[in-house]
Amino acid sequence: MTSESRLRDLSAAGLASKLDGDVLWPDDMDYPEASTGYNLASNRRPDLVVMAESTKDVVEAVRFANVNGLAVDVVATGHHGVRPSAHGLLINTSRMNDxxxxxxxxxxxxxxxxxxxxxxxxxxxxxxxxxxxxxxxxxxxxxxxxxxxxxxxxxxxxxxxxxxxxxxxxxxxxxxxxxxxxxxxxxxxxxxxxxxxxxxxxxxxxxxxxANRFLGGGLFFDGADAERVLAAFAQVTATAPEELTLSVAFLRMPPLPGIPELLAGKFVIHLRVALIRSAADLDVLLAPLRESAPVLVDTVQELSGEGFEHIHNDPVDPAPFSEETAMLTGLTPEVQRALLEEVGPRSTTGLHIVELRHLGGALTRVSPTVRSIAAENASYVLWAVSIGMPGDNAAGIAEARALVGAMGEWSTGTRYLNFAPDDGRPDTTFSAGDWARLQQIKTAVDPENRLRTDEPQPRS
CATH class of the missing domain: 3.30.465.10 (Uridine Diphospho-n-acetylenolpyruvylglucosamine Reductase; domain 3)
Structure with missing residues (x-):
């Protein structure tokens, strides 16, 4: 009897009957979507997927995994990419959306x-x-x-x-x-x-x-003007009030269906803007950016709280992509030159998205109830994205790593977890002290490493 056959028999006898949800197997029609999620580069091949509909379902799935010696992974929407994996039990919580x-x-x-x-x-x-x-x-x-x-x-x-x-x-x-x-x-x-x-x-x-209305949207510039726009971005963010949040993205999107004509097959700079203040304040704050280069499109407008998606206009349809990230201490002229050398108009990079998000303000103040995020010394988050399945995207993955390496001199040495790839280096997303504490807690609550993701592992 194969491992899968044995698990099917055990599931029918002891797991499936206890669930509010369902059990999916590799030959089920819904298995691929349930095991992957939004980022199609996450090639999971678990032995079975539990489509949980309640806390009780999660409990039963974990207990079943313990009895049968299975590793456990979890997915909801699947935006965070993970390394290809086989076997184990995957708990899909997407139905638990109350x-x-x-x-x-x-x-x-x-x-x-x-x-x-x-x-x-x-x-x-x-x-x-x-x-x-x-x-x-x-x-x-x-x-x-x-x-x-x-x-x-x-x-x-x-x-x-x-x-x-x-x-x-x-x-x-x-x-x-x-x-x-x-x-x-x-x-x-x-x-x-x-x-x-x-x-x-x-x-x-x-x-x-x-929930106050706010001002948000984007300014689009020709990629040839990247140097001037980046300099203005650095100038504005150096003194920006906490109510203003900016990021700048270097976009080289492929000419594919669903990609807007403005972006398809072109190099475009997209400045993302959000301000929890008046329009008069926004005009003053954005003046250096609007004057830095000709604006191709300006979508900044008053938005309701539900209009937040109009700032980044993130794609809705699932796609395969790999990512890399670093936290930077500043955006001095030297840092700007290094970044432009890697992804500016004269570079030959194949990276589809390279974004700098401004931190500062409350993001770099230590929380009263401290949590495990290492950002106190960071001023910006750098995020690089390459679109494609990992097997066909080795060059893009290498370019993302090379970009982060090139910016290493100005990096804090830590990464933002939600942008970090599952590359076997989870310690780089935390400070040394927080990483040690996380390992201690992991060892106490999961000494057998049943819950297996790229995050803290038990101490050996």
Missing amino acids: VHVDGAARRATVGAGARWSDVVPLAADHELRPIHGSSGHVGVVGFTLGGGLSPVLGRKYGWGADHVVALEAVTAAGAVVRASAAENSDLFWALRGGRSSIGIVTSMEIELLP
């Missing part, structure tokens, strides 16, 4: 599979908003556990992880625990920035903020 908003308490309780598009409209009904990402299709829990860098609210209010009130999680032993600053505080600290290697979060309670 959202409850308590307007009076300014709190939202979200299931493990909820997306920002599930949460933001419900919060807006109460004139509230969460610390969200750039896309409504990204999962709330994964985004937040990886730090939660908001392109609208982060510089003013901090990381999404800073606004977690409490978590419900299933441990590697199959126990359900509640974690907060007052209860299981080590687990609470570790999960907010350490992700799912520590425990499988099944629901999360987050703080909500007043």
Whole structure:
């Protein structure tokens, strides 16, 4: 009897009958989508997928894995890429997308599979908003556990992880625990920035903020003007108020269906803008950027809280891509020259997206309830993306690594977890002290390393 046949028999006898959800096998029609998610470069081939619909389902899946010696992985929307893997049990939480908003308490309780598009409209009904990402299709829990860098609210209010009130999680032993600053505080600290290697979060309670309209959108420039635009970006971000969040992206998008004509097959600079202030303030703040070079398209406008997706305009359809990242200490003329040499108009890079996101403000202040995100010495996050399946994209992956290497002199030495590839170097996303503490917690809660992701592993 093959391993898969044995597992099928065991599942039919002891697992499937206990679930609210379903079990998928490699020959099931829904298996490929359930095991991969948004980033098609994540080539998972688990022995079985549990489509969880409740915390009870997650508990049963983990207990089944323990009895049968299976590694456990977790996916919700699958935006974060992972290395190709085979065997084990994958828990897909995408069906656990319940959202409850308590307007009076300014709190939202979200299931493990909820997306920002599930949460933001419900919060807006109460004139509230969460610390969200750039896309409504990204999962709330994964985004937040990886730090939660908001392109609208982060510089003013901090990381999404800073606004977690409490978590419900299933441990590697199959126990359900509640974690907060007052209860299981080590687990609470570790999960907010350490992700799912520590425990499988099944629901999360987050703080909500007043939902004011804001100004947001983008300025598009010809790639030939990259040097002038980057210099203006450095000038504006050096003195920007916390209410202003900017990022600049070097875009070289392929001429594929669904890519806007403005971008397809061209080198374009996209300045992303969000301001929680008046239009008059915005005109003054953006003047150096608008005057730096001819603006091809200006989409900056007043937006409701639900309009946040119009800033980055992230693609909705799944695609294969690989990424790399670094945190930079500054954007001096020397740093600008180094970056332009790698990805500017005279370079031959094949990288499709290279973005610099401005940090500072609340993002670089230590949280009162410290979480495991190493950003206190960083001023910018560098993010590089190459589109393609890993087997066909060796050159792009190498270019992304080379870019980060070229910027190493001005790097903090740490990486933002949500942008970091699964390359076997999870320690580089944390400070040395936080990494040691995460390993201690991992060893205590999962000594057999049942929950296997690229994040903290038990100490040997």
